[in-house]
Amino acid sequence: MKKKVVLFILFVFPVVAYLFFASGVNNFGKLPILTEKVPDIAEMDPNVQLKDKITVLGFLGNDLDNKKGYAFNLNQKIYKRFGEFNDFQVVMVVPEGNESKAMELKKELGELSEVDKWYFVYGSEDEIQSYFKGLGTNLHLGNDLSTPYVFIIDKDLALRGRNDDEDEGMKYGFDTSSVADLNNKMVDDVKIILAEYRLALKKNNADRIK
Numbered sequence: 001m002k003k004k005v006v007l008f009i010l011f012v013f014p015v016v017a018y019l020f021f022a023s024g025v026n027n028f029g030k031l032p033i034l035t036e037k038v039p040d041i042a043e044m045d046p047n048v049q050l051k052d053k054i055t056v057l058g059f060l061g062n063d064l065d066n067k068k069g070y071a072f073n074l075n076q077k078i079y080k081r082f083g084e085f086n087d088f089q090v091v092m093v094v095p096e097g098n099e100s101k102a103m104e105l106k107k108e109l110g111e112l113s114e115v116d117k118w119y120f121v122y123g124s125e126d127e128i129q130s131y132f133k134g135l136g137t138n139l140h141l142g143n144d145l146s147t148p149y150v151f152i153i154d155k156d157l158a159l160r161g162r163n164d165d166e167d168e169g170m171k172y173g174f175d176t177s178s179v180a181d182l183n184n185k186m187v188d189d190v191k192i193i194l195a196e197y198r199l200a201l202k203k204n205n206a207d208r209i210k
Helices: 002-023 064-082 099-110 125-133 179-209
Strands: 033-035 054-060 088-095 118-123 146-153 162-165 169-171
Touching: 054 064, 054 179, 064 088, 064 099, 064 146, 064 179, 088 099, 088 125, 099 118, 118 125, 146 179, 162 179
Parallel strands: 054 088, 088 118
Antiparallel strands: 054 146, 162 169
């Protein structure tokens, strides 16, 4: 029995440890900054701002009825898990004229969870296109001004993502049409950025005590 334990420690454990850390390499460090400074959404709507918030930013476009699935996936997999954090929010950009549909969607989401940190911002086509370009991604809006991808924006207005994703290389956004992408990647990355700020807060508090 002792020999088996020794053999396990010498040969099997290092392999298991390597596989664990290799598969979770993105979980041990800061989430990369892919765009240094994106415009604050307050330029479009002064009642909503990204500065000093950890934001999941999305673009639902004109056809909200066919994009509800994206919103429900995001709500179930991300918002319900992290919405309790004070500085966390979800902001959805929607073309003007869709206000009633957006409020109807928010009401439906509210039947499944609290939605006090879900915000909708409305803009013209030119405003939305210009704002999206300001994110500096390799993605594009569809003809209806939507994308299934959502983006993580930190408190300093930097877009965070992955610069060495195993599937995409540069990963600017997370596909809300894919539960696997939300579960396997976005959950981890939101955890990382929340941990960053918690550690920074603890460090600041420790420095004040000194």
